[in-house]
Amino acid sequence: MRGQPVTDARDNELDMDKEQVEDSAGILGAPPSLPITRSMTATGVEIHAQESTLARNHTVPGTSSNSPTVVSYNVPPAQTPMNKRSIYYVSAFCSFGGFLFGADTGSIGSITSMPQFIEVYPTLRNEAVLGALVATILMSASLASFASGWLSDKYSRKWTIMLGAYIFGIGAALEAGSFNLPMLIIGRLIVGVGEGFFLSAIGVYLVEIAPPDVRGRISCMLQLFVTIGITTGYFTCYGSLNIQSTLSWRTPFIVQAGVAMILGSGMQWLPYSPRWLFQNGRVEEAWRVLEAFDRHSSSEKEKEELIAKAQERQGRDETLGVVEVFKDPDSRGRTLLAVFMMGMQQLSGIDGVLFYGPILFSQAGLTSRQGSFLASGVSGILNIVCTIPAQLYLLDKWGRRSSAIVGGLVMAVCMLTIGSMYAAGADAGQGRYAIIVFIYLFVIAFSTTWAVSFKLFITEIQPTRARATASSLAHSSNWLCNLAVALTTPLFLSRSSSGPYFMFGACLLLTSVVCMIWMPETLGKSLQEVDEVWDIRMKKSKEIIHSLVTFGVGRERRNDTNEMELQERGRA
Template sequence: MTIESASTAIVAARIQSTGASEGSRLRQSRLVQTMQTASQFGKPPGYIISALVCSLGGFIFGIDTGIIGPVTVMDDFKHYVGDPSPTVHGVIVSSILIPAAFSSFFAGRLADALGRSRGIAIGSLIFALGAALEAGSVHISMFIVGRVIEGIGEGLYFGTLIAYICEISPPRYRGALTTAPQLLTTIGIVTGFFTCYGTVNIRSSFSWRLPFLLLAGYAFLFAAIVFVWLPPSPRWLSLRGRTDEAERTWEKLGVAATDREKIMNQIEGSAIEMDSSTDADGSLAMATATGKPTRRTLPKSKKDKLLDVFSPDARMRLFLAVFLMGMQQLSGIDGVLYYAPLLFQQAGIETNQSTFLASGVSAIVIFAVTIPATIYADQWGRRISTILGGLGMAATMFLMGGLYAGGAANEGAGRWVIIVCIYLFAVLYCISWAVSIKLYAAEIQPQRTRASATSIAHGSNWITNFLVALFTPSLLAHSSYGAYFLFGACTLFTALVCCVFMPETRCKSLDDIDLAFHGKSPVDALKRLGRKLKRGPRRRVAPSV
């Protein structure tokens, strides 16, 4: 049996074994038909290949996440730096994040000006230059400059590749394809951890330089493939009136004519919604997939377009997205990913090789649970998975903090409970917040503000990620339990906020989502909660006999 036919059989079996809705079964049956057709011709459609190639950007992002923590605790690196303090340790790890947050705000403008594929190529090339500087650094300041440059490239390409996949994917496959970068990120984390596991015993600075050298090579190769082979977005070409080139690109990607109509109609819907919210002083010709031009007006100014995210119907959704994306990092997940060797060392695993192995196993666990989490993302409610996942993560953090505070972590049983809790925390995060929060933050936004609001929310994510990466070593150095109680409290608070302010969006249309937020404010939500608490639980009246 070939790989293609085996994959088709797996999908078909999942359709038969799951009790999905009729619409879901129909979409999955179409996927089986597409895979069968692809296997007959020897390769999948062009849009699948392009999406997977584009998703390799997540792979290099994951490698950097996986190697930076182990590298900073290697003996040769600490000798090179001069046995850094916890503060310097945090600066080394986190110096990539603020530049990434800053450049992410300009990534959309670069992609709009030069095209999605060129924007991705430029960002990944800058990322590769930064990694090369880290590998060849002769002083710690040069190493940090390399991480800053790497962060600029990361912010430029990572958000753009998601937009590119959305723009080339047929609507019925978009959900699965847009989760591919997340899956490749987890594979990159596994690769990064085990790369360091393999180089830690090299008795020279090559032990920590080699992982960055390999990362630079991967990033250069990715940039070259994207620049030479990845086709431009047909939607981007159509918006610029290059309809003939867009048609040829659609054919190259293998997207059916009916799917092209749906994708292009979404552009027209976005334009119409934008026009209804602002006055206009100009117009722009836009061609649909059939080549028929339409006219849409342009917003008054870029300032009006930016400030539209604070309009009455959009600002609560913006604030909720910013809050959720920020608190996603304050759960402590990147503290676990960046400093896993340090956490396992604190739990009693002594040698670097053993801590790297434990970290690699945690990355494998993350990868394993990410697969079903991405497959069933549309079958789990966003609200319930966020709340239950938050409560579960808070419980694991409080348990670890309590064991350290009570001195039980030094005992055999307590030590293994902490190690198991680290793995359990990562699993709970990957099946809940890793999928639900980023998806929810984007889908609740009005169409006209989605790009701007999502960029702002991701900026919040980068900034809080920076704070976690910067201060976690200091927290662990000054208090063995303080970081766990802090992250647990943030996660519990987020779950409580979601109980009050987070409406469910699963299986709802964009119009239904708009209605769920229409005319509501945080004050109204608190008033409703107060009335419910005041009334108390409803009492059942026993029937009279």
Template sequence: MSSTSGIDRPSRLYRSTHPSRYLIFTLVISVGGFLNGYDTGAIGAITTMPQFTMVFGELSPILRGFIVSFLLLMGATPGFFAGQLADRFGHLRVVSVGALTFCVGSALEGGSINLCMLLVGRALAGIGEGLWLTNVSIYITEIAPRARRGMLVSLPQFMATAGICAGYFTCYGTIHIASSISWRLPFILAAIMGIGLSIGCLYLPGSPRWLLLHDRRDDALRELERLKLSRAEVEKDILSTAKQDQSKVSMWQGLSVLFHREYRAKTALGLFILGMIQLCGIDGVLYYAPILFVQAGLPGGTASFLASGLSAILMLAISIPATIYADSWGRRTSVIVGGIGLAGCMYIIGCLYATGSIHVTGGAGRWFVIVLIFLFALLYVSTWGIVGKIYASEIQSPRTRGAANSIAQGLNFLTNWLVAFATPIFLAHSAYGAYFLFGTLSTFTVIVLTIWMPETRGKSLEAIQQSNPELRDITSARQRLTSLVHRSVH
């Protein structure tokens, strides 16, 4: 391919901006987020259904946690190298293969006749999610105009929230079915949507930045024409800087280069963000909401399912303005304010359980806990859930974006699994201990990111790399900390 062909193509290719183009493409691939949320909303409820118990027997807290979290554990492995595969074969191909794998796994879950078959299905579904989740965010990051990047990259999280809502209410509707189809149907629906995602990837434009990185300039120009980005952004940010970081590396070289001096600060920051935002306990709330509401004093069955569905509706409602205004709120502000709120909710709930205020006859403690669970979920989806994946993707350089986000997403899966597996065990032994632990981890995350995290809102991906802000901010943060310690000692 000629390295200069297409530079002087007529300006009509970029004559105007058509937001509907890249918005539609983003919505199609964001179905991956919906599927992730759908499983999250459905699986915890499914394991509490009496029809499910009739097939698999009564589940201990450890077994329930293992079944629910097994998908996350299996998703961690492909999550570690999915970005490197995408660096070689393209984001859309990897997402499509992941969606087909998820489809097969969901079909096996829906047809399960024993625990072994169910776990194999969840393993395949997890491998599929591990392949696509990293690449969905990276793909959107690379096709989005800088002015709307925050909103567009947050759409998978919005779709995940919609999926959680759909998962809860699917189970709320099917629990009244007397046969085993009550718990099989959610899995069948997930398999159908997985096929839709895989097919949809065939019609999406490839990432122009990925194509330029692979010396396919003519193909990149054709995809830019489909995206209809503004002429100024195409020429200033994408085409003019395309030659600055076009060295290609193998999969293993891609992993090792992450820890070179030039990239290791960004790598560590991405790992920390995607790992720690899950350790606030959000997956414990999302997976086990029916159990949490029963433990707080609501009657079991339908009432707890309905409360879970209501929390999902509220999460979806607040996700709408959070997604729309993702580029209006600073990344640092969202992380700090959201983290303080999340930690506060966990500490207050822990104190209510520790003091025995929950089950006092005629007391308001249980209702306070229910409101705080709602508030915790709302704060998460409007702050940390939005900012985490945006930030982890946009701070990486083109050379390391796939590999860095793969490792960060793999770590994200592992921390998800840890929370999902441990939560029912914690709740069975010490409810307040779990809440205090999640509150402490949230507080620690806020402190570290307040010191370490530079602002990136409104900057192009290329400008973020040129300014190399995180190294400057880390150095100044260390100097501030040293100064504070020195003054306190003297």
């Protein structure tokens, strides 16, 4: 089959020995066993990788428009054609990892408030012990997340998700069967390891299988399932609260263990990430995955991008480790921004609301246990209802940057308003309902903005060879800040009703400013084009910082000059 012309760097490069031809064809995906032929044309050299079966030709971007060399290579057709919707089915299934995370987050606060649970573990009446138990899962998750990047690069995103799901299931089963505090703590530690493995791997997997035009929709599937899990956790506890035995608090753990085993078993049937396959030299498999997903509208652009990445692989390391991402100038700034954003996502206070919802609503005036549980469930429903339009429409229309900035400012207003009402003593009477409304507004703002935009942005902004490592570092930052929130929120609330809200509001304002200066817009960009918008944004951010510094120095000099003039007038 005849290929399309590819430009060559020089006009006079018409001779190419057979060994070079075979090497080039091998890089681009033509199987080494296929015969390579060469023919002369009026414009250059034409190379053919011949195949007897039906194949498709793709163009490799060249370096010059003069006297092109024509390289034809063959991409094996998909063995099993799939429906265009198959990418949504695959994304939805692996996103059950988000459901597991959400189910634990939504249930643990309610479980620790159940009378049947407190009867078995009376020491958890102490706020410090309670915070430590809730945070146990976060400690192991933050450590496991460091290893997730290496596992994803070494053994694939797919197998890392599977391993994490099985580990989570074992830990949840231990929690369900626990009869003393050490056994419960060990179970939560194991659950945390599973979450640390699969959460960052799922985020990378979804970004890498999704075409640019629907990447936001596909990648936000994870957050949608997180919200579904949170709500399921709330209402599972609400339903099991009336069981007059330890099954009241064991049931949520049993549900989580079952879902985890289903996820682990089913992952073996899902395809590998095409970018991971390409990165590891399994080019034919990568093409088959792309063809199977029928990447219609953006397929040619993306295939050219993958080819460019294959050429880029020559003579350089395949992936970057934890130290290398900070040494490499191309990935250092992106990694630092990702680590900052994912840490500040937790310091927004969202998990303080989700973990300790019953406590917050009780403090706001809902004294009955069922009332506070139900109010927490309502916040979970709002989470789902708001995430769906954000996933289907807002993120791929509004953009990542606008979502981050506007969402941060709205949430800051909510948190600072609640803190001010508590500080002014306006939380009594009708004021308590205003506090509950602002808590709900905060949840709505988070669900429609930061919840969906941050995890997508920090993954798609990274170069392919640093994506898994940078993503795992960012998630580790998220876990560590989550740990700090889980440990301190009960103690903080017991000593100051307003303090936590003021702290969260300040963090939200700071993050909004950072996003204004350093965050580029990646909406509709291929992962190759993201590199360009990142460079442009960095130039603009330097100009902004320089202007601010210049303005500050100039103002200081003007103040000094005015002060000297006043002193001289005084002497006169």
